[in-house]
Amino acid sequence: MKPEFLKRNFFQRILGIPATPKPTNSDSWQYDGTKIVLNLDKSLELGKPGGAIRLEGGELPIRILVMRDDNGKVHAFENRCTHGGHRRLDPVPGTDTVQCCSVGKSTYDYSGNRIYGPAPGNIATFPTELHDKQLVIKIEKQ
Ligand code: FES
Numbered sequence: 001m002k003p004e005f006l007k008r009n010f011f012q013r014i015l016g017i018p019a020t021p022k023p024t025n026s027d028s029w030q031y032d033g034t035k036i037v038l039n040l041d042k043s044l045e046l047g048k049p050g051g052a053i054r055l056e057g058g059e060l061p062i063r064i065l066v067m068r069d070d071n072g073k074v075h076a077f078e079n080r081c082t083h084g085g086h087r088r089l090d091p092v093p094g095t096d097t098v099q100c101c102s103v104g105k106s107t108y109d110y111s112g113n114r115i116y117g118p119a120p121g122n123i124a125t126f127p128t129e130l131h132d133k134q135l136v137i138k139i140e141k142q
Contacts, residue, residue, distance in 0.1 A: 003107040003116045006092045006099050016087040018101040020052045020065060021045065031060045036076075036137040038066065043135075046074065050093045054079055064126070064137065065098065067091045069110065076137045078124040081106050083117065098123075 006019060023029065028042035036055060038046075045051045052067035056079070063079035065088070080086050081100040089098040089108070097115065100106040106117030112125040129136045 003097055003099070003105075004092055004095050005105055006090055006101075008101065012101065013103045013105075016085060016102045018054065018088040019090040020054045020067075020088070023053045023055070029055055031058065031139070033059070035139060036060070036064065038135040038137065040133045040135055046135075050091065052091050054088060060139075062139070063088065064139070065089050065091075066128075066135075066137065067098070069096065070094065074128050074130070074135060075110055076126040076128050077108070077112060078126075080123065081119055082114065082121040082123060083119040089123070 025042040029036055029038040045053045046068050049068055049070045049072055054065050056063040065077045065079035068074050079088050083104050083106050085102050087100050087102040090101055092099050096110055097107050104118045106119035107115050108123050109115055112123045114122050126137050
């Protein structure tokens, strides 16, 4: 199956520059060693379907992509393509997929299964729980 591709220019693909930003409010999330707690009031990017942020750095041992799908459900993925460059991923609106920002465009479904591209394997997904205005993401490999 050939997926739809996110529109990115040649240089963005070659350099592996993702479309998904880091959070505008850097204090919108915390990591305690087992889980991320994300304050949705401060995570403006996740306020509407299609919105996404990438969490990385600090004490966080792996990069995480958090996105809200077209039905309003939030998903969390390890933000690391399994192809050699291990580039970051972006949501592809209207397709229920996330896609590598590099030239290979490896693409994964919301369960983390690779459905297109040179990547040899699937990506990890993480369970999310909503508690009032806090989103909890348990960081354990599935
Ligand atoms: S690093 Fe993702 S397709 Fe190459």
